[in-house]
Amino acid sequence: MGLNHENQMHLLKDILSDHQADCSGTVAECEQVERIIKSLYTNIDLDANFKGVLEDIYLYSQRGKSSPSIQNHILEHQDRLTQWVEEIDSFS
Template sequence: MGLNQENQIRLLQDILSDHQADCTGTVAECEQMERIIKSLMANTHVDANLKGILEDIYLYSQRGKSTSSINDHISDHQDRLTQWVREIGSFS
């Protein structure tokens, strides 16, 4: 049984919160965010405003996977992470 939309959004928010708070993360977390976002984007019931945020986070995840330093990548996106966590919270 898969996660429902609310659970997926919470999980995504948790990962982003951890990145924001700890300034550290893993490639596996980036890959997991991509999988969650792909699933949410395929859902026709997802709010259009949320889809815009998800597209930005998806790019962040893709770049995080291919960067030479995931921690530097996370540090460079601190402002965006804070914003995404807040915005996503309004949809959960």
């Protein structure tokens, strides 16, 4: 049984919050973020503004996967991570 969109939003927020708080993450987490966002795109009608947020997070995950240092990538995005978590809260 798959996750509904509320569970997906919660999971997305948890992963980004962990990246922000711990300043670390994994390639597998980036891949999971991409899968969640793809699923949200296909399963729910998204607000145009929130679609932009998800696109930014998706790019962050893609770049994180290919970054030579995922920790440095996360550190470089600390302000954005905080902003994305807040935006997920406001849209969920």
